[in-house]
Amino acid sequence: MFENLFSYLEFPFVRYALITGVMISLCSSLLGVTLVLKRFSFIGDGLSHVAFGAIAVASVFNLSNRMIVVMPITVLCAVLLLKTGQNAKIKGDAAIAMISVGSLALGYLLMNIFSTSSNLSGDVCSTLFGSTSMLTLSKSEVIFSIILSAAVILIFIFFYNRIFAVTFDEEFASASGTIAKNYNLLIAVVTAVIIVIAMKLVGSLLISALIVFPALSSMRIFKSFKSVTIFSAVIAAVCSCSGMIISVLAGTPVGATIVAVNAAAFGVCWLIGIIIGRSAK
Amino acid sequence: MALITVSDLTFGYDSRKIVENLNFSVSSGDYLCIVGENGSGKTTLMKTLLHLKEPISGEILIGSGLKKNEIGYLPQHTAVQKDFPASVWEIVLSGCQGRCGLRPFYNKDDKNIALNNMERMGITSLASRSYRELSGGQQQRVLLARALCATRKLILLDEPVAGLDVKAASEMYKLIAELNNEGITIIMISHDIAAAAKYASHILHIGRTVFYGSTEEYLSSDIGCFFLSQQKGVS
Numbered sequence: 001m002f003e004n005l006f007s008y009l010e011f012p013f014v015r016y017a018l019i020t021g022v023m024i025s026l027c028s029s030l031l032g033v034t035l036v037l038k039r040f041s042f043i044g045d046g047l048s049h050v051a052f053g054a055i056a057v058a059s060v061f062n063l064s065n066r067m068i069v070v071m072p073i074t075v076l077c078a079v080l081l082l083k084t085g086q087n088a089k090i091k092g093d094a095a096i097a098m099i100s101v102g103s104l105a106l107g108y109l110l111m112n113i114f115s116t117s118s119n120l121s122g123d124v125c126s127t128l129f130g131s132t133s134m135l136t137l138s139k140s141e142v143i144f145s146i147i148l149s150a151a152v153i154l155i156f157i158f159f160y161n162r163i164f165a166v167t168f169d170e171e172f173a174s175a176s177g178t179i180a181k182n183y184n185l186l187i188a189v190v191t192a193v194i195i196v197i198a199m200k201l202v203g204s205l206l207i208s209a210l211i212v213f214p215a216l217s218s219m220r221i222f223k224s225f226k227s228v229t230i231f232s233a234v235i236a237a238v239c240s241c242s243g244m245i246i247s248v249l250a251g252t253p254v255g256a257t258i259v260a261v262n263a264a265a266f267g268v269c270w271l272i273g274i275i276i277g278r279s280a281k
Numbered sequence: 282m283a284l285i286t287v288s289d290l291t292f293g294y295d296s297r298k299i300v301e302n303l304n305f306s307v308s309s310g311d312y313l314c315i316v317g318e319n320g321s322g323k324t325t326l327m328k329t330l331l332h333l334k335e336p337i338s339g340e341i342l343i344g345s346g347l348k349k350n351e352i353g354y355l356p357q358h359t360a361v362q363k364d365f366p367a368s369v370w371e372i373v374l375s376g377c378q379g380r381c382g383l384r385p386f387y388n389k390d391d392k393n394i395a396l397n398n399m400e401r402m403g404i405t406s407l408a409s410r411s412y413r414e415l416s417g418g419q420q421q422r423v424l425l426a427r428a429l430c431a432t433r434k435l436i437l438l439d440e441p442v443a444g445l446d447v448k449a450a451s452e453m454y455k456l457i458a459e460l461n462n463e464g465i466t467i468i469m470i471s472h473d474i475a476a477a478a479k480y481a482s483h484i485l486h487i488g489r490t491v492f493y494g495s496t497e498e499y500l501s502s503d504i505g506c507f508f509l510s511q512q513k514g515v516s
Contacts, residue, residue, distance in 0.1 A: 164375060175352060
């Protein structure tokens with residue numbers, strides 16, 4: 001089995017996929033801690049559906065570089081969702097449900113009407129659940145994803161203390177001079193960017209798993225913000241790496257396998273958490 | 282010397298006015314207690330004083346020598362904090378945020394300030410404990426230490442004893458009184474009129490009738506007597 005694995009690793013595209021996958025899941029897990037704690041998990045889910053709609057629009061116009069359309073639309077929706085979440089004419093969760101289902105439906109509709117490909121359901125399925133396209137990334141796509149992920153990680157490290165302050169207590173942070181609104185905006189925009197780059201890996205329906213699972217698993221065991229953040233990054237990297245290797249060896253779909261491994265890891269962490277809790281008492 | 286002067290302040294949610302034309306001033310070293318019925322706008326007033334909410338009209342003048350980011354604040358608990366994984370140290374240190382300016386990380390001074398304030402609140406031994414595992418009284422001490430990191434002069438407390446048992450509440454009041462003795466100006470929202478009468482130097486009553494004056498004046502005023510007797514009836 002290991003021989004098999006090493007023979008796969010000799011192909012550059014497998015190595016590219018592994019590197020990009022690990023980078024992407026690293027950044028989504030970093031942000032996931034904040035999103036989960038701020039009760040924003042569903043924003044991630046909503047945004048991924050928006051990104052699906054945007055991809056449909058881009059493919060209707062037959063654009064070669066879909067990012068030009070997808071990235072701005074998703075970022076814009078992230079900003080809008082955050083604003084509606086704060087002044088509650090339409091309550092935050094309802095607004096998210098509305099936007100996410102709306103863009104999902106619109107996306108499928110557009111793809112259906114203007115489809116040029118012969119394999120429509122295959123296209124839709126791979127956009128929703130991720131595709132083997134992860135294994136056919138071109139070098140420029142790999143570099144693009146790596147640069148964006150590195151930027152996200154750097155932003156997170158640079159603003160780590162402020163992100164903590166704003167997540168824990170927005171009012172105190174703004175009372176003592178941190179402009180909490182700007183950091184919320186930053187978090188929303190970065191989330192949108194991550195979702196767009198991570199869609200390649202697991203597809204738009206499964207992306208929230210990358211955001212939510214590592215953070216939740218880590219919170220079962222660890223008790224300080226720093227350790228939760230670091231461990232969730234570690235879990236994310238390990239899970240996505242092993243998920244991709246399993247999927248290559250067993251021929252299972254990449255996205256679903258990664259999410260399944262994450263879910264299993266959550267189960268393990270949950271058990272460990274219970275055991276630690278018991279022995280502490 | 283007046284630290285905060287409020288003149289003709291009207292505040293409320295959006296455009297709904299809660300209290301109109303409020304006037305009072307807080308001098309350095311004062312212990313002001315804000316009392317009033319539920320929903321009379323105490324927390325909204327505090328948020329307006331902190332510039333978290335824009336006043337509808339009127340002015341809040343901050344005295345010389347006090348910068349906007351030199352005010353300590355102890356807000357009410359939020360739902361988010363209940364199961365938040367954060368160590369006591371991380372939370373207290375986050376009080377130094379306002380001092381950082383554009384600096385992304387904390388320096389030695391910040392850490393020393395945090396250490397000192399933890400000692401002041403008697404929570405040094407809890408430094409690596411998780412916030413969500415602490416008792417209510419300990420949690421309030423942590424938040425108070427954080428507020429002290431942000432200020433040397435003025436602290437605003439929003440119901441610091443809410444949800445505490447009698448013993449923890451009286452310890453909290455003592456702690457606040459000590460801070461006041463050390464020269465820190467206190468503005469506190471409280472339901473507990475007896476404690477207000479015991480510790481505060483000034484009382485601001487907001488509601489249908491507004492009263493501002495020293496504690497003795499309040500206790501001998503009609504509204505003070507009425508409110509005091511009403512609370513005794515309840516408890």
